[in-house]
Structure formats: C-alpha cells, structure tokens
Amino acid sequence: MISVLDQDFSQLNLFITDLKPTKIIILVDENTHEYCLPVLLGNLETEIPFEIIEIEPGEDLKTIETASQLWEILSEFEVDRKSLMINLGGGVITDLGGFVASTYKRGIKFVNIPTTLLGMCDASIGGKTGIDHHFLKNIIGTFAEPEEIFVYPHFLKTVPYVELRSGFAEMLKHGLIADQTHWNDLTSLENLSAESIFPLIENSMRIKQTIIEQDFKEQNIRKTLNFGHTVGHALESLFLQQGKPIPHGEAVALGMICETYLSFLAGNISNDKAEEIIGNIRKFYPYIAISQFTDERIVALMMNDKKNSSGKISFSLLKSIGECTFDSEMSNEQIISALNYYQNLN
Numbered sequence: 110m111i112s113v114l115d116q117d118f119s120q121l122n123l124f125i126t127d128l129k130p131t132k133i134i135i136l137v138d139e140n141t142h143e144y145c146l147p148v149l150l151g152n153l154e155t156e157i158p159f160e161i162i163e164i165e166p167g168e169d170l171k172t173i174e175t176a177s178q179l180w181e182i183l184s185e186f187e188v189d190r191k192s193l194m195i196n197l198g199g200g201v202i203t204d205l206g207g208f209v210a211s212t213y214k215r216g217i218k219f220v221n222i223p224t225t226l227l228g229m230c231d232a233s234i235g236g237k238t239g240i241d242h243h244f245l246k247n248i249i250g251t252f253a254e255p256e257e258i259f260v261y262p263h264f265l266k267t268v269p270y271v272e273l274r275s276g277f278a279e280m281l282k283h284g285l286i287a288d289q290t291h292w293n294d295l296t297s298l299e300n301l302s303a304e305s306i307f308p309l310i311e312n313s314m315r316i317k318q319t320i321i322e323q324d325f326k327e328q329n330i331r332k333t334l335n336f337g338h339t340v341g342h343a344l345e346s347l348f349l350q351q352g353k354p355i356p357h358g359e360a361v362a363l364g365m366i367c368e369t370y371l372s373f374l375a376g377n378i379s380n381d382k383a384e385e386i387i388g389n390i391r392k393f394y395p396y397i398a399i400s401q402f403t404d405e406r407i408v409a410l411m412m413n414d415k416k417n418s419s420g421k422i423s424f425s426l427l428k429s430i431g432e433c434t435f436d437s438e439m440s441n442e443q444i445i446s447a448l449n450y451y452q453n454l455n
C-alpha cells in the first residue's frame with residue numbers, strides 16, 4: 110500500500126504503533142542521512158529502539174559485498190525476525206535494503222520511504238529487490254513486498270536536477286505504456302522542477318501499482334514496465350563496467366528511443382508516430398554517445414536479460430501512445446538497426 114505522508118508523518122507513526130516491532134533499523138546513504146533523516150527523526154514518535162546504518166551513495170555499492178556487510182551489521186545489532194527495516198533513500202537504498210531485509214533470517218519486515226523521483230514513481234513500488242553482480246544490473250534479487258510505501262514528496266526539493274530528470278524517464282514510460290493523458294501532461298511541461306512534477310507523481314505511482322496488482326510475478330502485463338529497459342539495462346551495465354555509471358533514467362530514456370524505433374520496425378506504429386515520441390523524449394535528455402561499445406557487446410548483454418528464454422531477445426514494444434505489448438522477439442539485425450538509428454541522431 111502507498112501512503113502519501115502528512116507533514117507530521119502520522120501515518121508512519123500509526124503504522125509503527127500497530128506493528129510493535131522489537132527494533133527499527135533505518136538504512137540511509139550519505140545524502141539521505143543529510144537531507145532526509147533529520148525530517149524523519151524529527152517526526153518519529155516512538156519508544157522503540159532504533160539504529161541507523163549509513164552507506165556511501167551510488168549504484169556501484171549495490172553489490173553482494175555491501176549486502177554481506179549489512180547482514181553482518183544486522184547480526185551485530187541482534188536484529189530479530191520481529192524487527193522492522195526502514196529504507197530511506199532512492200532506488201539503490203530501496204533495492205538493496207529490500208534485498209537484505211527479505212533474505213536476512215529468511216525475511217524481516219521492511220518499509221520503503223523513497224526520497225528520489227525515481228524511487229517514488231518506480232523503484233519503491235512493486236516488490237522487486239536486488240543487487241548488481243559482475244556488472245549485470247539487478248541480476249540477483251527477490252520478489253518481496255514492503256509492508257508499506259510512505260511517500261513524502263517534499264524530499265524532492267533537495268534532489269539534484271540530474272536525478273530528477275532521471276526519475277522523469279520512468280514517468281514518461283508510464284504514460285507511453287499505459288496512459289496517453291499522463292504522457293501529454295508530462296511532455297507539455299516546459300521545465301522540470303520538484304514543483305512542476307509534484308502534481309503528476311501520484312498518477313505515475315497509480316499506473317505502476319495498478320499494473321503490479323494484476324501481475325506481481327511478471328508473467329504478463331508487468332512485462333510492459335520493461336519498455337526501454339532491454340536496451341537501457343545493457344547500456345547501463347556497460348557504462349558501469351567502464352567505471353562511469355550513468356543515471357538509470359538516462360539509460361532508460363536512451364532505451365526508450367531505441368525501443369520506440371523497434372516498435373516502428375515491428376510494424377506496431379508508424380514512422381511519424383515514432384518520430385513524434387522520440388522527439389518528445391529527446392526534449393528532456395542530452396545525447397549520450399555509445400559508439401565506444403560494439404553492437405555485438407550490446408546485443409550479447411541483452412541476451413543475458415532476465416526476461417529472455419530460449420536464447421531469443423524479447424521486448425516490450427509500443428502499440429500506440431498508452432498501449433504496450435510484451436514478449437515481442439526481434440532479430441539481431443533489427444536491434445542493431447535501432448542502435449544505428451540512435452547513433453545517427455547525434
């Protein structure tokens with residue numbers, strides 16, 4: 110369940126009073142420690158003992174090594190099965206914290222308090238937890254639902270612009286796959302700021318939540334949320350391998366451009382419609398050069414994507430604005446043609 114928090118965090122306090130955990134563990138990174146933890150602690154009204162665990166920020170910390178350190182710390186703090194973990198941060202914290210909580214002692218309860226736009230509209234919702242391994246994105250993980258998701262949009266006020274823009278890509282995706290009006294509202298924004306995005310956040314959260322409720326284990330419609338991610342994840346992994354991670358949403362924006370073109374190649378949408386969509390995505394994102402990676406390397410990584418089976422690469426492709434298919438197999442030639450199309454946009 111998603112609750113949008115009042116100024117005094119009353120819903121969170123009520124939740125903790127009802128749950129009566131033995132201990133609370135709050136996971137933060139350096140930035141959420143500085144910008145968000147004081148707000149949380151200032152509003153937390155509980156006698157239950159709590160501990161704070163801080164990690165450095167960044168995708169490169171979303172690893173088995175960090176998870177292992179966290180399991181060790183939970184042990185040292187004598188965290189038991191009735192403890193509660195609060196993940197206060199962006200997608201890295203909610204993915205990693207959810208993974209650690211769902212595996213420690215075969216699973217302890219956790220809640221997510223997302224602090225980035227991407228976290229609020231996407232990563233904190235849907236119960237996918239995970240870590241990267243050997244530079245493969247989210248290759249190890251669990252399906253584990255948080256007890257609740259508490260959203261406090263004011264946290265966005267300190268989020269750097271580049272991270273705001275990253276989260277905005279997942280909102281655009283929600284419009285493209287499920288809701289043309291949402292897409293129109295998003296693409297008509299003149300500038301991206303916490304204030305301009307505030308009114309549109311709940312719609313994005315609702316779209317994701319509605320899809321998850323229909324297909325939690327990703328057997329069918331949930332696959333549409335992967336639109337832009339087959340190409341996006343492969344490139345994100347390559348940049349991560351290079352030691353130059355790019356924001357997740359920027360990889361997704363790039364992926365959505367390629368996969369919109371693939372939707373055209375598949376005969377789902379017209380060339381004009383593809384160009385209109387791609388033009389709107391490009392309004393918000395800088396061009397990211399990918400010529401340092403060979404087509405073969407990119408395609409090989411896509412082959413490793415969790416969504417594939419029988420050695421074929423599957424895509425979720427647009428049927429129109431607001432409608433998306435899934436399980437569309439595309440040939441390597443078509444994929445390379447989409448990558449070449451992207452490179453020619455420069």
Ligand code: NAD
Pocket residue numbers: 138139140141144145166167168171198199200201202204224225226227228231232233234235236237238246247264265266267268269272275276357358
């Ligand atoms: P992030 O967690 O790394 O946060 C981005 C940056 O913003 C970090 O430096 C962080 O410290 C900082 N930050 C967070 N909140 C802040 C605040 N309120 N003020 C100032 N700075 C703040 O990245 P993200 O973009 O939130 O999430 C990306 C991750 O989410 C990726 O690992 C991706 O794989 C994952 N993800 C998961 C799902 C899912 O369904 N589980 C969906 C989408 C993305």
